[in-house]
Every structure is written in structure tokens, then in C-alpha cells.
Amino acid sequence: MTGTLDPATREWLEQQGLAPVREATWLEALTHGSFNGSGPADAADYQRLEFLGDRVLGLSVAAWLFRAGDAPEGRLSQRLNALVSGATCARIARSIGLPVHIRLGKQARDDGGADSDKILGDVMEALIGACFIEHGFDAAQALIYRLWARELEGDEGKAKHPKSALQEWAAGNRRATPVYEVTDRSGPDHAARFTVRVTVRNVGHAEATATSKSEAERLAAKAFLEAFG
Template structure:
């Protein structure tokens, strides 16, 4: 059984993640590529803990939003989706230096896996899952609130989603609805880059690139509104 690196255990402790049993934390920080080639021949990766952590994060944030005011369900859902999104998880992961502690295979690391939004977001959720396994919901919720403090108290998710805003712009200006298409896809599976174009008939088009199709569509809609809105 793998043991956690002392420097990583210290880093987790400073964040509020107390390590009692190494196993879930090692698993949470391990990408599937780590168990191939020179690193080993088999073992667990973060996917199961990511699944669990995603639900714990969602419940924690939903509870905070419910208690924070009397916003209607639609507004609550809008903020929740933004606060627990892969992009937000990846942003927080970078802020705490998570990329320095992920266990990646040699090729995945050389391909930039440690800086992939997808991997960073997934491992962030897996750490939340590991905390839940070790210490339960309340202790994990409190760590989430500390790590997400700026986002919870800020404007993340308060503005209308760019794709919804663009649809409303089209309706208000009697234009055809926007059409999104992936015009290019590049990079390895763990760090895929999507180039998306959004176009509106007789108005114009805009393009954007991101680590996921959804994020690229959002950025393309933002760019379109900046140019034509």
C-alpha cells in the first residue's frame, strides 16, 4: 500500500484536510496514468472519490446558498452550478497549489496533465471525497467553506449564464437562435482542447477555446455578446 508523501500530508493539513489514514488521500491524488509503465502495474485512481466528492461539494454549497438568503430556486441553481463547476474547482485547485501534489504518469505529466482543468477539477473533488470518507460530512463541509470562501461571498454565478443571455438577446432582437459547433479538437485525452464557434444567421460568429466543450461554448457566447450585443 502506498504511503502519502510527508510534504503532501503537511500541505493537506495546512488546508484543513487532516490525514489519519493515508489510503484515501493517496487514491484521491492519483491519476490513472500513474499506474502504467515505470510507476507500477495496477492500483486505484481518483475516480471513485471524485464521484463521492462531487456530491459532498454540491450538498455543502447548496446548504450555504439556502441559508444565505431567500433567492428563488432558479437563482439558487444558477449559482450552485457555477460554484461547483469543473472550472471553479480547477481555479481553487490552482490557488492552493494542488498541481504540485498530483501523482501522474511520466507521459501525462510531460503532456501538461498537472495543469489540465479537467484533472485539477476532478482531483479537487476527490480530495473532498477522501475527507468525507475519513472525517464525515460536517468536517468536510467546513473545509469546503474555507476553500470556497471568496467564491461564495463573491459574484460567481450571480450573472446570467452567457449562453442564456445570448438566447435572450436573439429573442429580443428577433434573430435566429445561436448555433454552436466544435470546429477543432486537439491534445491528449486528459488535456483535450475544444475550439467552438457560435454563429447567428445574418449577424456573425465568434470562436473560443477551452478544456471542455461546455466551457468553450460559454466563452464563445461571451465573445459574441462583446462584439455584437
């Protein structure tokens, strides 16, 4: 890959304890596919490192949850899914100041790509993958435990998922199964926004908008329970 790390980005990576060795690894982790339209033709994007980082994150969080108590498999899975979700990864990314260091094409940046939960979550996982490649599993796991400390020690994922709670509410009240439908999709693929409506026949409906369909469904179910539950 051509190009070098911006001095401010290198300093930021070092502040995060990531200590770049091979610049190409970190350039790849921070490069969105759109950058190839305005940068070097051979610039690799973050997708391969994201794939790797996702697995390192999942294993690290699963190991922490297993050691933290004797919760049954279902509860462990519920917390794991919440802790490694794109929304959580994006929240961590914002907390460490990642958005300004992502290499985006001009159009993607103008469209708000640097604040997209999808892109931020993916790049956060790519950085974990880069840390694993350069410094090994123990260093990547230590990074995760440090950045995710508040989420791991807090209540993230302990409450029942709103979609599950709504499903149980409908069954318990002898109502029809909730129906979810996308009523609107706007924005480019890298900064899409979805509006979802959930309806329970003979009760009512609620809507919510988010940067992913699954998050919009979660928020819509939550809004329905708050209105009718």
C-alpha cells in the same frame, strides 16, 4: 494500495487541515489513471472519491445558498452550477497549490495534465470525498466553506450565463437561434482543448478555446455578445 505519501504532500495536506489518517485514502484521491502506467499496478485512481466528493460539494453549497437568502429556485440553481463547476474547482485547486501533488504518469505530466482544468477539478472533488471518508460530513463541509469563501460571498454565478444571455438576445432581436459547433479538438483526452464557434445567421460568429466543450461554448457566447450585443 501500495506506496506511501510523499513527505511534502503529507505536510501540504496537514497545512490544508486535512490530517491524513489512512494514507491509502489520500493516495487514491491524488492518483490519476495514467499513473498506473508508471506506478504500482494496483494503484486505485481518484474516480470513486471524485464521485463522492462531487455530491458532498453540491449538498454543502446548496445548503449555504439556501440559508443565505430567499432567491428563487432558478437563481439558486444558476449559482450552484457556477460554484461547483469544474472551472471553479480547478481555480480552488490552483489557489491551494494542488497541481504539484497529483500523481500522474510521465506522459500525462509532460502533456500538461497537472494544469488541466478537468484533472484539477476532479482531484479537488476527490480530496473532498477523502475528507468525508476520514473525518465525516461536518469536516468536509467546513473545508468547502473555507476554501470556497470568496466565491460564496462574491458574484460567482450571479450574472446570467452567457449562453442564456445570447439566446435571449437573439430572440429579442428576432434573430435565428445561436448555433454552436466544435471547430477544433487537440491534445490527449486528459489535456484536451476545444475550439467552439457560435454563429447567429445574418449577424456573425465568434470563437473561443478552452479545456472543455462547455467552457469553450460559454466563452464563445461571451465573445459574441461583446462583439455584437
